Amino acid sequence: MGAASIAPTMTTHEISADPPHTFQVDLRGLVDLLSQHLYASPRVYVRELLQNGVDAVTARRALDPGAPGAVRIEATGTAVRVTDTGIGLTEPEVHQLLATIGRSSKRDGLAEARKEFLGQFGIGLLACFVVAETIRVVSRSARTPDAPPVEWVARGDGSYTVRTLDVAEHPEPGTSVHLVARHGSEHWFEAATVAELATDFGALLPYDVRVGDEPVTGRRPPWELEHAGPTARSAALSAYCQDTLGFTPLDSIELDLPLVGIRGVAYVLPGVVSPAQRGGHRVHLKGMLLTDRAETLLPDWAFFVRCVLDTDALRPTASREQLYEDETLAAVRDALGDRVREWLAQLATTSPERLRRFLAVHHLGVKALALHDEDVLRTMLPWLPFETSEGELTLDDLVRRHRTVHFTRTVDEFRQVSAVAAAQGMAVVNGGYTYDAALVEALPLVRPGVAVEELDASVVTAHLDHVDPAAELALAPFLATARARLDPLDCDVVVRAFQPASLAAVHLDDRSTRHERARAEAESEADDLWAGILGSLRDEAPRARLVLNHLNPLVRRVAGLPGPDLTGVAVEALYGQALLQARRPLRPADQALVNRAFGELLAWATPRLTQENDR
Numbered sequence: 288m289g290a291a292s293i294a295p296t297m298t299t300h301e302i303s304a305d306p307p308h309t310f311q312v313d314l315r316g317l318v319d320l321l322s323q324h325l326y327a328s329p330r331v332y333v334r335e336l337l338q339n340g341v342d343a344v345t346a347r348r349a350l351d352p353g354a355p356g357a358v359r360i361e362a363t364g365t366a367v368r369v370t371d372t373g374i375g376l377t378e379p380e381v382h383q384l385l386a387t388i389g390r391s392s393k394r395d396g397l398a399e400a401r402k403e404f405l406g407q408f409g410i411g412l413l414a415c416f417v418v419a420e421t422i423r424v425v426s427r428s429a430r431t432p433d434a435p436p437v438e439w440v441a442r443g444d445g446s447y448t449v450r451t452l453d454v455a456e457h458p459e460p461g462t463s464v465h466l467v468a469r470h471g472s473e474h475w476f477e478a479a480t481v482a483e484l485a486t487d488f489g490a491l492l493p494y495d496v497r498v499g500d501e502p503v504t505g506r507r508p509p510w511e512l513e514h515a516g517p518t519a520r521s522a523a524l525s526a527y528c529q530d531t532l533g534f535t536p537l538d539s540i541e542l543d544l545p546l547v548g549i550r551g552v553a554y555v556l557p558g559v560v561s562p563a564q565r566g567g568h569r570v571h572l573k574g575m576l577l578t579d580r581a582e583t584l585l586p587d588w589a590f591f592v593r594c595v596l597d598t599d600a601l602r603p604t605a606s607r608e609q610l611y612e613d614e615t616l617a618a619v620r621d622a623l624g625d626r627v628r629e630w631l632a633q634l635a636t637t638s639p640e641r642l643r644r645f646l647a648v649h650h651l652g653v654k655a656l657a658l659h660d661e662d663v664l665r666t667m668l669p670w671l672p673f674e675t676s677e678g679e680l681t682l683d684d685l686v687r688r689h690r691t692v693h694f695t696r697t698v699d700e701f702r703q704v705s706a707v708a709a710a711q712g713m714a715v716v717n718g719g720y721t722y723d724a725a726l727v728e729a730l731p732l733v734r735p736g737v738a739v740e741e742l743d744a745s746v747v748t749a750h751l752d753h754v755d756p757a758a759e760l761a762l763a764p765f766l767a768t769a770r771a772r773l774d775p776l777d778c779d780v781v782v783r784a785f786q787p788a789s790l791a792a793v794h795l796d797d798r799s800t801r802h803e804r805a806r807a808e809a810e811s812e813a814d815d816l817w818a819g820i821l822g823s824l825r826d827e828a829p830r831a832r833l834v835l836n837h838l839n840p841l842v843r844r845v846a847g848l849p850g851p852d853l854t855g856v857a858v859e860a861l862y863g864q865a866l867l868q869a870r871r872p873l874r875p876a877d878q879a880l881v882n883r884a885f886g887e888l889l890a891w892a893t894p895r896l897t898q899e900n901d902r
């Protein structure tokens with residue numbers, strides 16, 4: 288029928304009058320798609336073969352529980368053969384199941400029955416074409432014992448042949464899959480490589496799997512074994528972690544969660560990890576390794592553990608390298624999170640020393656957890672370390688000494704005010720590190736009656752004593768010189784009396800001042816257009832302050848120096864010292880001033896030497 292005859296009035300019935308066509312599959316294209324976009328590496332071909340063998344044995348055992356359950360793999364460097372004692376196939380099944388992409392026998396039947404199998408998508412066998420030129424399957428059905436053995440030979444170009452064989456050629460039920468390496472893929476067929484892959488993927492499978500004569504299976508994971516006692520159990524779990532994950536854990540948290548079909552261990556990492564680094568967990572599905580990079584298994588906050596576990600509840604994605612995000616995975620994640628939480632609570636009551644060792648490494652993770660879980664906050668807050676004006680302490684230590692806990696929001700502010708605040712008897716927590724300010728603010732929830740107050744430069748200045756009016760009057764000429772010197776740096780100078788007397792000066796500015804200074808700096812470096820825009824944003828924010836300590840002997844001497852030059856240089860030096868004390872980054876103007884001031888002070892301190900050198 289020509290295109291011109293497709294009239295607008297044509298009915299659906301008339302359109303479907305053409306005989307239906309069947310999709311054609313470009314097998315090469317499909318295999319390229321799988322190898323480049325679905326599977327992370329060709330190594331998965333061993334897993335797909337193992338999985339089909341294991342599923343076939345499971346299907347046969349469902350019919351005959353006493354049937355043998357063995358899978359043998361042989362590799363020669365150019366060919367691989369996998370033989371199983373499974374359910375086998377008849378000739379019609381070969382056409383229906385092996386030769387039909389996307390068709391799987393494992394999706395039929397009840398959901399419960401489907402749960403028994405590892406496969407479900409009907410594409411696994413295609414993975415073999417990533418490394419093989421041809422796939423030859425010889426099979427004999429256990430379900431239909433009268434059916435003759437059958438041979439199916441498939442090529443990478445998409446063609447296949449089927450023929451029945453004499454019973455003598457395959458007398459026992461089961462299947463043998465024979466791959467011939469594709470040119471360039473021979474290294475995937477080396478005996479040692481195949482043995483390594485089969486062990487990695489299949490060590491926990493519940494059947495007898497061998498590569499050549501070497502057993503791959505048979506060693507049960509330590510969480511399934513009886514041990515002489517808790518110490519022996521913990522040593523066995525730890526050794527398994529070293530073997531499979533390559534580190535000795537700080538602790539092992541057993542996971543035995545029958546409700547979500549999980550057994551295994553969460554291992555606590557021995558070193559610090561970034562919270563942004565999502566853990567790679569080693570997940571087995573009914574014994575078969577799915578992936579050692581599962582990322583979504585635990586809640587984000589649990590970044591300090593790596594799991595090795597076996598599940599029969601979770602579903603893999605089609606690549607079988609990640610977990611399918613569904614309600615079951617969400618429930619598993621919650622259950623695993625609860626388990627890690629329980630372990631923490633238990634440590635807090637039974638092994639404080641172990642908890643301290645754990646927190647020394649992972650306090651960041653626990654802080655993150657405490658912030659979105661009130662139970663953890665209540666259990667853990669008393670144990671968490673914070674930087675405070677009295678050294679590293681827990682909040683409980685601080686609360687024992689002070690009814691009011693102050694905190695700064697930034698590390699900068701803490702550096703500026705902690706020494707002064709501590710000398711005034713105030714307790715200050717550095718809230719500048721991740722999570723810390725929010726946790727300190729949550730303290731009254733856990734310790735009712737404790738007041739928490741934010742501290743910034745203006746609060747500290749307000750706490751400092753004024754100098755008596757007569758002394759302040761006498762200081763007026765000195766202050767005028769000092770202010771004139773620091774005016775170009777947008778800094779005021781005031782004198783107060785405060786402890787510790789050993790501290791000559793503090794440089795204080797609040798956030799709006801710092802913000803204004805950053806804006807001014809950007810304006811000075813910007814081109815005309817930007818300078819104009821930034822200039823229009825200029826703020827009337829309070830300026831930074833250099834607070835000189837009238838109790839400090841050096842400040843008193845500087846205030847009494849003769850002549851504005853020497854006074855000015857000394858004030859600049861005090862300014863530089865205060866910046867360094869607060870570990871403030873020096874702007875170019877500050878840097879220049881500090882260099883000049885120290886240079887001049889040195890010249891004053893070494894007059895004779897300088898004169899001799901000048902001569």
Ligand SMILES: Nc1ncnc2c1ncn2[C@@H]1O[C@H](COP(=O)(O)OP(=O)(O)OP(=O)(O)O)[C@@H](O)[C@H]1O
Binds near residue numbers: 339340385392405408
């Ligand atoms: N060794 C075997 N013994 C018996 N039947 C097999 C064997 N290998 C494959 N089959 C049959 O061929 C079908 C297709 O296999 P294939 O590996 O492509 O997909 P699958 O295992 O069903 O699913 P998945 O893509 O998730 O692995 C299987 O469902 C099974 O019925």
